[in-house]
Amino acid sequence: MRNYRAYSKVWKAPRRPFEKERLDREMKLCGQYGLRCKREIWRVNVVLSKMRRVARTLLTLNPNHQRRQIEGSALLRRCHDYGFLPEEKDKLDYVLSLTVPDILERRLQTVVFKIGMAKSVHHARTLILQRHIAVGKQIVTTPSFIVRNESEGHIAFAEQSPFGGGRVGRVKRVRANKAKAGDDDE
Secondary structure (H helix, E strand, C coil): CCCHHHCCCCCCCCCCCCCHHHHHHHHHHHHHHCCCCCHHHHHHHHHHHHHHHHHHHHHHCCCCCHHHHHHHHHHHHHHHHHCCCCCCCCCHHHHHCCCHHHHHCCEHHHHHHHCCCCCCHHHHHHHHHCCCEEECCEECCCCCCECCCCCHHHEEECCCCHHHCCCCCHHHHHHHHHHHHHHHHC
């Protein structure tokens, strides 16, 4: 039996399903960041709306209020750690100006493409899903994994992957065996 107390939706469909400008904007983002479907954009929208809601409620409080100082610094630290905001932008107002591309730029799929490990964002998605990419020593198979600033330098091919010096793939092994068998016949 499920525990519905801990349940919350992670995405929210738009209120107007056929708004042309939004559809075009979402389609452009899907192509630019190699997303599987628009639900991935809607999921980022929910994350952004929650962050903005917290920032708005904290901005209504007195600047010396204890809750604003503690929760505000925690929110800003999280934004800096994940790379959503640069270090010099350390005010809650900047959290309100975050956009969907700011979050999508920090996905593992986009970072793998940007650092040159993949030829395209679609190739990056395939490499991640086929277990070729590791962050540190941990293989990550989720393209939507949000990369922290400190772990960005630890993204590499997995040790078990043929790209990372592991065992060669099945097709290459079969061809090598055929070539070896052909040499034995001669």
